[in-house]
Amino acid sequence: MNDSLQKQLINDLLIESFEGLDRYDAHLLALEQGQSGTDVWNDIFRAIHTIKGTSGCLGLGKIEKVAHAGENLLDLLRSGSLQPDQGMISTLLRLSDALREMLRTLEAQGVEGSTDFSPLLTALQDHITPGPVAQPEASTPVEPAGFGLFDDDTADTVALKSAAPEANESSGGFGFFDAPPSSYAAASGGTGSKPAANAPGTKPAATAAPSAEIHRSAASDSAIRVDVSQLDKLMNLVGELVLARNQIVQKTVGYNDTSLTTAAQRLNIITSELQEGVMKTRMQPIGNVWSKFPRIVRDVAHELGKEVRLEMSGKDTELDRTIIEAIKDPLIHIVRNSIDHGLEGPEGRRQAGKPAEGLLSLRAFHEGGQVNIEIADDGAGINIVRVKNKAVEKGLLSADQALRMSDREALNLIFLPGFSTAAQVTNLSGRGVGMDVVKTNIEKIGGSVDLSSETGVGTTMKIKIPLTLAIIPALVVTAGGERFAIPQVSLLELVRVEREQAEKTIEYIYGAPVYRLRGQLLPLAFLKKELKLSESTHSEDATNIVVLQADGRQFGLIVDEINDTEEIVVKPLGKHLKGITCFSGATIMGDGRVALILDVLGLAQHANLIPEVNEQKQTSGRKQEESRDDRQTLLVFNVGTNTRMAIPLSMVARLEEIARNKVEKSAGQEVVQYRGQLLSLVPVAQFIPEAAGEVDAQADQDTMHVIVYTEQGRSIGLVVGQISDIVEESLAVRRDSRRQGVLGSAVIQGRVTDLLDASGVIRSFDPSFFETSLPAASNPEPVLS
Amino acid sequence: MSESRQLCTFHLGSMFFGIDVLNVQEVLRFQQMTKVPLAPVVIRGLINLRGQIVAAIDLRERLGLKPREDGVDPMNVIVRTEDGAISLLVDEIGDVLEIDTAGMDRPPETVRGSARDLIQGVYKLKDRLLLILDTEKTVNMSASAGK
Numbered sequence: 065m066n067d068s069l070q071k072q073l074i075n076d077l078l079i080e081s082f083e084g085l086d087r088y089d090a091h092l093l094a095l096e097q098g099q100s101g102t103d104v105w106n107d108i109f110r111a112i113h114t115i116k117g118t119s120g121c122l123g124l125g126k127i128e129k130v131a132h133a134g135e136n137l138l139d140l141l142r143s144g145s146l147q148p149d150q151g152m153i154s155t156l157l158r159l160s161d162a163l164r165e166m167l168r169t170l171e172a173q174g175v176e177g178s179t180d181f182s183p184l185l186t187a188l189q190d191h192i193t194p195g196p197v198a199q200p201e202a203s204t205p206v207e208p209a210g211f212g213l214f215d216d217d218t219a220d221t222v223a224l225k226s227a228a229p230e231a232n233e234s235s236g237g238f239g240f241f242d243a244p245p246s247s248y249a250a251a252s253g254g255t256g257s258k259p260a261a262n263a264p265g266t267k268p269a270a271t272a273a274p275s276a277e278i279h280r281s282a283a284s285d286s287a288i289r290v291d292v293s294q295l296d297k298l299m300n301l302v303g304e305l306v307l308a309r310n311q312i313v314q315k316t317v318g319y320n321d322t323s324l325t326t327a328a329q330r331l332n333i334i335t336s337e338l339q340e341g342v343m344k345t346r347m348q349p350i351g352n353v354w355s356k357f358p359r360i361v362r363d364v365a366h367e368l369g370k371e372v373r374l375e376m377s378g379k380d381t382e383l384d385r386t387i388i389e390a391i392k393d394p395l396i397h398i399v400r401n402s403i404d405h406g407l408e409g410p411e412g413r414r415q416a417g418k419p420a421e422g423l424l425s426l427r428a429f430h431e432g433g434q435v436n437i438e439i440a441d442d443g444a445g446i447n448i449v450r451v452k453n454k455a456v457e458k459g460l461l462s463a464d465q466a467l468r469m470s471d472r473e474a475l476n477l478i479f480l481p482g483f484s485t486a487a488q489v490t491n492l493s494g495r496g497v498g499m500d501v502v503k504t505n506i507e508k509i510g511g512s513v514d515l516s517s518e519t520g521v522g523t524t525m526k527i528k529i530p531l532t533l534a535i536i537p538a539l540v541v542t543a544g545g546e547r548f549a550i551p552q553v554s555l556l557e558l559v560r561v562e563r564e565q566a567e568k569t570i571e572y573i574y575g576a577p578v579y580r581l582r583g584q585l586l587p588l589a590f591l592k593k594e595l596k597l598s599e600s601t602h603s604e605d606a607t608n609i610v611v612l613q614a615d616g617r618q619f620g621l622i623v624d625e626i627n628d629t630e631e632i633v634v635k636p637l638g639k640h641l642k643g644i645t646c647f648s649g650a651t652i653m654g655d656g657r658v659a660l661i662l663d664v665l666g667l668a669q670h671a672n673l674i675p676e677v678n679e680q681k682q683t684s685g686r687k688q689e690e691s692r693d694d695r696q697t698l699l700v701f702n703v704g705t706n707t708r709m710a711i712p713l714s715m716v717a718r719l720e721e722i723a724r725n726k727v728e729k730s731a732g733q734e735v736v737q738y739r740g741q742l743l744s745l746v747p748v749a750q751f752i753p754e755a756a757g758e759v760d761a762q763a764d765q766d767t768m769h770v771i772v773y774t775e776q777g778r779s780i781g782l783v784v785g786q787i788s789d790i791v792e793e794s795l796a797v798r799r800d801s802r803r804q805g806v807l808g809s810a811v812i813q814g815r816v817t818d819l820l821d822a823s824g825v826i827r828s829f830d831p832s833f834f835e836t837s838l839p840a841a842s843n844p845e846p847v848l849s
Numbered sequence: 850m851s852e853s854r855q856l857c858t859f860h861l862g863s864m865f866f867g868i869d870v871l872n873v874q875e876v877l878r879f880q881q882m883t884k885v886p887l888a889p890v891v892i893r894g895l896i897n898l899r900g901q902i903v904a905a906i907d908l909r910e911r912l913g914l915k916p917r918e919d920g921v922d923p924m925n926v927i928v929r930t931e932d933g934a935i936s937l938l939v940d941e942i943g944d945v946l947e948i949d950t951a952g953m954d955r956p957p958e959t960v961r962g963s964a965r966d967l968i969q970g971v972y973k974l975k976d977r978l979l980l981i982l983d984t985e986k987t988v989n990m991s992a993s994a995g996k
Binding site: 595637639641650652656 | 883888
């Protein structure tokens with residue numbers, strides 16, 4: 065047998081064996097659930113027998129030996145001589161693990177590996193021993209003749225085989241085996257034919273061949289295995305064809321030539337069909353991933369001492385294989401999580417008046433060009449208060465933020481990086497894949513995760529993912545003379561507002577445009593402004609609002625023109641442009657020019673329509689100080705005689721005018737009584753080198769201006785010279801870390817203005833301010849001097 | 850120790866540059882470009898190179914020269930990099946020259962600015978100087994202050 069043939073055979077063995085073992089596991093679990101049938105045992109037996117036979121042919125002694133030991137037990141079970149029990153099934157599952165391990169090592173390293181499976185072999189043997197006693201003489205003579213390759217076959221194991229199925233009075237007649245022929249007839253299905261064809265002369269293979277024909281189903285006759293990279297290549301070519309088609313179809317519009325138009329139309333249709341066809345070849349049923357779940361659920365549940373019933377529907381729902389790959393790990397994680405954290409133990413469930421057995425249901429279905437996957441449990445639901453507390457504890461958000469947060473938002477906290485905590489880590493979850501990774505992975509393929517939970521009733525996680533990634537339907541819009549493609553997945557509706565109405569219907573809250581869409585406030589963003597595009601000469605006879613959804617929230621994007629919907633081929637942007645979160649890729653339009661594909665989520669975050677999850681991590685207003693190229697509302701004020709400064713308005717709790725005669729002293733600090741608390745006053749000018757020593761311009765006045773800054777329930781007052789204005793500006797901050805009390809400078813209203821480092825100033829004034837925890841604030845010290 | 854190198858040469862204003870011909874995939878006349886909003890200024894846009902999307906770097910911007918006058922269309926020198934093809938926008942394309950590395954000098958200390966890091970060496974042609982660019986560094990924006 066030459067090398068490449070050997071390799072090919074081993075490859076076939078691997079593919080067949082893995083498939084067989086998946087079936088094997090599934091059947092065993094079904095048996096454990098109480099279903100039964102000789103067919104099932106036959107199939108289980110066949111899977112192991114196939115592995116034994118093929119590995120024997122290929123000289124893989126160790127795999128063969130292990131498989132053989134299992135086969136002995138299975139044969140007894142199959143014939144009904146032994147009744148399966150829990151322990152037996154566990155051992156049999158261990159057998160499939162052992163075989164998988166060896167096969168994987170074989171796949172990776174070309175050898176069977178050195179793990180010692182003798183405990184497993186003993187365990188298998190132990191299950192057999194109470195059964196029928198060996199009758200060595202029955203079949204020993206067969207051995208030398210037929211099984212030259214099956215060196216490990218010892219007399220007694222073969223004897224067991226023959227001892228078992230007296231019941232099977234099949235009309236055998238393979239002559240070769242004295243042992244019950246039916247077992248071999250049924251068992252060798254699928255195995256034999258390939259080695260037989262490729263390696264004639266190997267005796268077991270030759271004998272197996274005729275029986276294989278009995279088993280080979282019609283399905284395998286009409287199916288072939290194709291290399292995935294071949295399909296990927298085809299898919300790319302079809303993508304190119306779609307582009308060429310788009311170009312040609314667009315070009316023919318200008319010609320008044322019927323035959324050309326007809327040909328173009330035919331090309332159009334054929335391309336679409338071809339695209340669909342090629343796409344189908346890459347489709348796989350989601351059941352391929354799910355088939356592993358019964359086993360995972362069983363193991364996890366056993367380990368946690370929980371009882372879980374798994375229900376799956378929509379196994380046949382098909383998805384592109386790249387997507388299947390991408391969602392595999394997130395799904396497994398979610399399932400583990402649901403059992404670990406979602407479902408209660410049997411005791412807890414009984415107390416809650418629910419059946420002891422928890423229900424975990426997986427559902428997949430197509431809807432609106434997307435695949436929906438729902439993972440639901442009927443457990444205790446997510447305790448929102450606990451989630452909030454945990455998040456505050458972890459410093460992911462402030463107590464203040466937690467209070468204001470809606471339940472829906474709070475639920476989404478579990479997706480924050482760093483939320484999965486050490487206290488939660490059991491053997492099962494907390495393996496380094498947090499829910500944040502789950503979410504990122506799903507979003508990476510253009511999907512979304514939605515979580516809903518009802519206390520005491522259960523938790524449902526809904527995942528929506530696109531069917532395929534390569535070619536997507538998109539809406540093409542124009543803004544500032546450029547075209548952009550918006551993936552249809554994110555698109556909800558289009559709204560057109562006539563110009564006369566637009567002025568009235570688009571309202572502003574602190575400069576932020578909103579639109580009332582059927583009674584709901586829809587935050588708006590101007591695409592032109594967000595992308596800093598030049599004003600086009602576009603005549604605005606109407607305002608077009610594209611209503612989009614990202615991260616479960618809706619917002620409106622105002623564009624100049626809405627062009628058309630088109631199938632586009634997604635192409636990645638090079639590394640130079642990877643950093644721009646507003647775009648997810650580019651595509652080539654019908655006229656051959658490039659158009660950018662908008663990343664709806666990234667754009668929404670860029671426009672501050674959706675808070676960036678990662679930034680919530682940084683507590684307090686520091687994030688606002690990290691002003692990047694964003695539009696911000698700023699409070700502009702003077703410090704000292706003439707130093708112009710600004711801070712983001714979001715950091716300002718209130719503006720107060722405080723009469724100078726109200727100022728009192730406490731521990732050397734100036735304080736005032738303010739809303740039942742003591743408010744420390746920070747003379748900002750003293751912390752800014754430029755203004756230090758200067759007297760505030762308004763020092764002679766009776767009142768002083770104080771910016772009240774609140775953090776975790778504690779307030780502090782920043783005393784400034786004069787409040788000038790509140791402006792909304794797009795900041796280009798030049799950072800300057802050397803200057804004390806200043807974050808950097810930017811041009812605001814045409815003047816260079818320093819940005820006050822409020823946290824820094826407060827910290828140098830009162831280092832404990834940010835550390836002191838919440839309770840301190842509610843107990844103002846009763847000091848008066 | 851001398852060896853010969855072949856350089857693809859081009860003009861930017863009054864200056865004469867060359868890059869290793871082995872890095873050059875092809876040279877194209879002006880191509881329609883799609884601007885990328887929010888991108889660094891150096892990136893002038895994206896071009897469609899037979900179905901492949903390629904970013905175009907304005908070499909004038911990259912080398913700190915003054916912007917091209919209006920109405921002058923740049924040409925594309927498509928270079929191969931680790932991350933796929935990138936187009937370099939130049940004013941005009943020159944010949945492929947074979948030079949002897951022995952005649953190559955380091956750029957004098959008096960050359961300042963961001964461009965200095967990108968210049969591998971100066972080659973003394975009979976009538977003018979040829980500045981040899983390091984292709985990898987030129988397309989690698991993060992390596993130096995390119996903005």
